[in-house]
Amino acid sequence: MLYYSLNKQAPNVDFKEATIRGLAPDKGLYFPDHIPLLPEDFIKDIVSYSKEEVALQVIQPYVGDTIPAKELDEIISDTINFDFPLVKVDENKYSLELYHGPTLAFKDVGARFMSRCLGFFAKEKKEKVVVLVATSGDTGGAVANGFYDVDGVEVVILYPSGKVSSVQEKQLTTLGKNIHALEVEGNFDDCQQLVKQAFGDNELNEIVVLTSANSINVARWLPQQFYYFFAYRQWKEITPPVISVPSGNFGNICAGILAHISGLPVKHFIAGCNANDVIPSYLQAGIFEAKQAVSTLSNAMDVGNPSNFIRILEIFNNELGDLKNILTSYSISDEETISTIKQVYDQQDYLLDPHGAVAYCALQKYLEQHRGEKGIFLETAHPVKFPACVEQALNKTIDIPESIAHIMHLEKRATVMAPDYNFLKDYLLKM
Numbered sequence: 001m002l003y004y005s006l007n008k009q010a011p012n013v014d015f016k017e018a019t020i021r022g023l024a025p026d027k028g029l030y031f032p033d034h035i036p037l038l039p040e041d042f043i044k045d046i047v048s049y050s051k052e053e054v055a056l057q058v059i060q061p062y063v064g065d066t067i068p069a070k071e072l073d074e075i076i077s078d079t080i081n082f083d084f085p086l087v088k089v090d091e092n093k094y095s096l097e098l099y100h101g102p103t104l105a106f107k108d109v110g111a112r113f114m115s116r117c118l119g120f121f122a123k124e125k126k127e128k129v130v131v132l133v134a135t136s137g138d139t140g141g142a143v144a145n146g147f148y149d150v151d152g153v154e155v156v157i158l159y160p161s162g163k164v165s166s167v168q169e170k171q172l173t174t175l176g177k178n179i180h181a182l183e184v185e186g187n188f189d190d191c192q193q194l195v196k197q198a199f200g201d202n203e204l205n206e207i208v209v210l211t212s213a214n215s216i217n218v219a220r221w222l223p224q225q226f227y228y229f230f231a232y233r234q235w236k237e238i239t240p241p242v243i244s245v246p247s248g249n250f251g252n253i254c255a256g257i258l259a260h261i262s263g264l265p266v267k268h269f270i271a272g273c274n275a276n277d278v279i280p281s282y283l284q285a286g287i288f289e290a291k292q293a294v295s296t297l298s299n300a301m302d303v304g305n306p307s308n309f310i311r312i313l314e315i316f317n318n319e320l321g322d323l324k325n326i327l328t329s330y331s332i333s334d335e336e337t338i339s340t341i342k343q344v345y346d347q348q349d350y351l352l353d354p355h356g357a358v359a360y361c362a363l364q365k366y367l368e369q370h371r372g373e374k375g376i377f378l379e380t381a382h383p384v385k386f387p388a389c390v391e392q393a394l395n396k397t398i399d400i401p402e403s404i405a406h407i408m409h410l411e412k413r414a415t416v417m418a419p420d421y422n423f424l425k426d427y428l429l430k431m
């Protein structure tokens with residue numbers, strides 16, 4: 001498998017090169033030169049495969065021969081060594097709980113897979129690699145945790161000051177060692193802009209081997225397909241599911257659509273967005289207009305210019321009509337998010353986090369128009385990571401699980417910076 005740049009001005013590369021580079025030299029996102037078709041029998045008999053076997057079958061064609069079979073097996077079993085339960089919430093909706101990983105966020109899978117691949121490649125290369133990542137919330141913790149203490153890899157995380165929850169902030173500022181947090185006085189788009197600028201800076205890139213751990217990196221983006229196969233493995237209904245994905249940068253849902261093109265039965269995809277409604281507006285009016293991100297309760301999705309959407313367009317050769325046949329998107333307000341959390345808790349005794357609530361609410365809207373269909377929404381974070389929001393909805397506090405309680409007492413260590421590129425460049429040069 002080779003990867004080409006969506007800007008079409010850079011050479012094709014294999015999985016190893018694409019993972020190390022993150023972004024192509026022409027600043028385009030890498031995209032696979034074909035989408036593999038999975039054997040029909042594999043899909044039909046999916047329940048008879050272990051989740052490791054499923055994951056291997058899905059990711060092997062994308063990795064090609066850049067990682068030997070034995071190492072890839074180990075990377076996979078290490079990456080997914082927790083549960084991905086599908087839980088029935090009400091008559092026509094199931095929750096795919098993706099928050100049972102070490103940082104209680106779905107991004108654990110992508111971050112763990114990528115860190116282990118990069119660790120393998122860095123060993124071969126014998127050169128220090130600096131992972132540079134902007135986070136709107138959960139990426140930081142998952143990346144910090146996934147890369148912690150990996151030899152030969154330094155991690156620099158930019159996050160918007162005051163715009164991530166206290167648990168999230170602790171997760172990315174308390175580890176130390178090879179994990180460095182930069183607290184940017186700005187919003188997520190500022191952070192993302194700084195990171196993009198660093199990757200585009202030839203002078204810097206000649207001195208430092210920089211790579212990204214955002215979902216633009218193929219090694220983070222592609223393993224997200226696993227979720228959709230794991231969901232289908234547990235799906236007992238007769239007709240294929242409608243799948244609703246809480247979306248910000250659109251990496252996760254793009255992976256889902258890729259899985260579907262590879263043969264996974266899915267009736268329809270729903271992208272649940274918060275007030276950052278670039279894609280819902282685009283699908284309605286046909287005009288793509290990037291905006292400033294606005295702050296919402298589902299802050300990991302506060303993205304004004306979703307960087308992975310261009311990959312979704314590529315899958316459909318930019319045919320908006322074809323895309324609309326498979327994808328519908330809704331913008332859900334904070335008020336709806338709160339009332340959804342409350343309603344689902346009161347009526348079904350199921351606690352949603354604000355991101356899962358957006359996906360649930362979007363799925364609900366779709367199913368109201370499509371009676372008889374059933375769906376899955378992705379629960380991408382544990383509700384305890386957003387205590388203020390959940391307390392606002394339910395008027396009660398929730399307990400922090402043992403597994404993360406201890407970090408709340410650790411000391412935050414971060415370097416505060418204005419959204420100024422020169423500061424970042426200096427910092428990276430001095431590492």
Ligand SMILES: *Cc1c(COP(=O)(O)O)cnc(C)c1O
Pocket residue numbers: 105106107137138139215246247248249250251252253300301355380381
């Ligand atoms: C990152 C994130 C999302 C959005 O995923 P994208 O791939 O950026 O669309 C949704 N929910 C949570 C909890 C997240 O951390």
